Amino acid sequence: MTMPFYVSPEQVMKDRADYARKGIARGRSLVALEAADGIAIVAENPSRTLFKISEIYDRIAFAGVGKYNEFEMLKIAGVRHADLKGYSYSREDVNARSLANAYAQTLGQVFTHEMKPYEVEILVAQVGDAPEHDELFHILYDGTVMDEEGFTVLGGQADTVAESLTSRFESSLDHGGAVRLGASVLSGADRPPLAAAQLEVAVLDRAPTGRAFRRVKGADLETILSADG
Amino acid sequence: MAEPLLPSFGAGLDPGPSFVDYLRRVAPHNVPGTGSGGSGPPVSPPVEITQATTVLAIRYADGVVMAGDRRATAGMTIASRRIEKVFPADDHSGVAIAGAAGPSVDMVRLFQVQLEHYEKIEGEQLSLEGKANQLSQLVKGNLPAALQGFVVVPLFAGYDERRGHGRVFSFDVTGGRYEETDFQAHGSGGVHARNWIKASWRDGLTGPEATELALRSLFAAADEDAATGGPDLIRRIFPTVATISADGYRALTDDEVEQQADDLLGGREEGAGL
Numbered sequence: 001m002t003m004p005f006y007v008s009p010e011q012v013m014k015d016r017a018d019y020a021r022k023g024i025a026r027g028r029s030l031v032a033l034e035a036a037d038g039i040a041i042v043a044e045n046p047s048r049t050l051f052k053i054s055e056i057y058d059r060i061a062f063a064g065v066g067k068y069n070e071f072e073m074l075k076i077a078g079v080r081h082a083d084l085k086g087y088s089y090s091r092e093d094v095n096a097r098s099l100a101n102a103y104a105q106t107l108g109q110v111f112t113h114e115m116k117p118y119e120v121e122i123l124v125a126q127v128g129d130a131p132e133h134d135e136l137f138h139i140l141y142d143g144t145v146m147d148e149e150g151f152t153v154l155g156g157q158a159d160t161v162a163e164s165l166t167s168r169f170e171s172s173l174d175h176g177g178a179v180r181l182g183a184s185v186l187s188g189a190d191r192p193p194l195a196a197a198q199l200e201v202a203v204l205d206r207a208p209t210g211r212a213f214r215r216v217k218g219a220d221l222e223t224i225l226s227a228d229g
Numbered sequence: 230m231a232e233p234l235l236p237s238f239g240a241g242l243d244p245g246p247s248f249v250d251y252l253r254r255v256a257p258h259n260v261p262g263t264g265s266g267g268s269g270p271p272v273s274p275p276v277e278i279t280q281a282t283t284v285l286a287i288r289y290a291d292g293v294v295m296a297g298d299r300r301a302t303a304g305m306t307i308a309s310r311r312i313e314k315v316f317p318a319d320d321h322s323g324v325a326i327a328g329a330a331g332p333s334v335d336m337v338r339l340f341q342v343q344l345e346h347y348e349k350i351e352g353e354q355l356s357l358e359g360k361a362n363q364l365s366q367l368v369k370g371n372l373p374a375a376l377q378g379f380v381v382v383p384l385f386a387g388y389d390e391r392r393g394h395g396r397v398f399s400f401d402v403t404g405g406r407y408e409e410t411d412f413q414a415h416g417s418g419g420v421h422a423r424n425w426i427k428a429s430w431r432d433g434l435t436g437p438e439a440t441e442l443a444l445r446s447l448f449a450a451a452d453e454d455a456a457t458g459g460p461d462l463i464r465r466i467f468p469t470v471a472t473i474s475a476d477g478y479r480a481l482t483d484d485e486v487e488q489q490a491d492d493l494l495g496g497r498e499e500g501a502g503l
C-alpha cells in the first residue's frame with residue numbers, strides 16, 4: 001500500500017486560491033457604480049447572448065466574472081433563492097444581504113470541500129431609495145464578502161481599473177455618466193475606447209416600485225456612450 | 230453537513246426554469262392544491278367557501294380588455310364587496326379568477342412568480358401560448374381540490390407580441406385550455422355577461438368601446454345574478470378593469486372606471502340602456 005504524500009493545509013489552500021485567481025485573471029473585468037438615479041453595471045463582453053449581468057429580483061442584480069458555466073449556475077441558484085423567499089414571505093423581504101450570505105457560504109464550502117474551487121468573482125447589487133442605501137456585495141471565489149461603497153471592480157485587471165476609478169469617481173454622476181466612466185476605465189489607457197458592441201451594460205433604476213433591472217443595449221447604449229460629459 | 234443554502238440538483242432532477250417544479254423539490258408543502266385536496270371521493274366542502282364570481286375578457290382592435298365585478302360570496306353571505314379578481318400575470322398578459330377565492334388567489338400568485346422566474350433564468354419571456362399552457366398545468370394540479378369543491382377556473386388573456394394581436398384563453402377544472410376567438414366570461418354571472426357581449430361585440434372595437442361593453446355586461450350580469458356585484462353608487466365601488474395592448478398591461482384607475490360607469494348609467498341607479 002502506498003502512503004499519500006503529506007501536504008500542509010496552508011499549502012492546499014494556497015494552491016486552490018492560486019488556481020482560482022489564475023482562472024479569474026484570464027477573464028475581462030466588470031465595474032459597478034452607484035449613481036444618483038440608480039446603479040450602473042458595465043462589463044466588457046462581446047457576446048450578445050451569454051450574459052455576465054442578470055436580474056435577480058425587483059431591486060437586485062447579479063454579475064459574475066470568470067468561468068461562465070460556474071457563475072451562470074450561481075445566478076440560477078440566486079434567482080431560485082430570491083423567488084422562493086419572495087413567494088414564501090413577501091416581495092419586500094427579499095434582500096441582497098441574505099443572498100450575499102448564501103453565496104458566501106456556498107462558495108466557501110466549495111472552496112474547502114470540493115476537488116476544485118469555483119473560478120469566479122461575483123457581485124450582488126441592490127438599489128435603495130437613496131444612494132446611501134445602495135448595497136454592493138463583492139464576493140470572492142473562497143467566500144470572502146466585501147461590502148463596497150460607491151463602486152466596485154471585479155475580474156482580472158481589477159487593481160488597475162480600481163486605481164483609475166478611485167481618482168475619477170464622483171457620487172453625483174447620473175446613469176449615463178456612470179456608464180461612460182465605466183466604459184472608459186475598462187478600456188484602460190493603452191487601448192482605444194470600447195465600443196457599444198464590446199460592452200454589456202445594465203442599470204438598476206431608482207424607481208419607486210416594481211422591477212428595477214433594465215438592460216441598456218443597441219442604439220440606446222450608443223447614444224449614452226457618444227454623449228458629452 | 231447542513232443543508233446548503235443554495236441547493237443544487239443532479240442530472241435529471243434539476244427543475245430547470247420552472248419555479249413550480251423547484252417548489253415541489255424544496256418546499257412541497259408550499260405548492261397550492263396539495264394541502265386542501267386529497268385522493269378521497271368527491272365530497273361537498275364542510276364549510277361555505279368564499280367564491281369569486283363574474284369575470285370576462287373581450288378582444289378589441291389593440292388588444293384585450295379584462296374586467297371583473299367586486300363581489301365575493303360565501304353561501305348566502307356577501308364575503309367581500311371589494312375583492313379584486315383581475316391581476317397582471319406579467320407586463321403583457323393578465324389573469325382573471327372565478328371560483329373558490331382562496332385557491333384562486335394562491336394560483337395567481339404562483340403563476341406570476343412562475344412567469345417571472347422563467348424569464349429571469351432563460352433570459353427571455355415565454356410565448357403567450359406557453360404562458361397559457363403553464364396556467365393550464367396549474368389548474369390541472371388543482372383537480373383533486375376541485376373535486377372536493379375548491380374549483381378554480383381562470384381566464385387568461387394577453388397581447389401576443391409575436392403575432393401582434395390580443396388573445397383570450399379559458400380553462401375548465403381539468404386544466405383543459407381553450408382559445409376563444411373574441412371574448413369569454415366565467416363565473417356565476419358569466420352566462421348573462423356573455424350573452425350581453427355576444428349581442429354587441431363586433432370586430433375592431435376601440436379601447437373605450439370595449440371597456441364600456443365590459444362594464445355594461447357586468448352590470449347586466451349583476452342585474453340577473455345575486456352573486457355578482459353591481460355598481461355600488463353609495464360606497465362608490467365599481468368593477469376592476471384592465472387593458473392589455475402593445476403598450477402593456479394597464480389597470481384603469483378607480484376614477485376612470487367611476488367616470489365611465491357614471492356616463493353609462495347616466496348617474497342613475499336604473500341605468501340607461503340596461
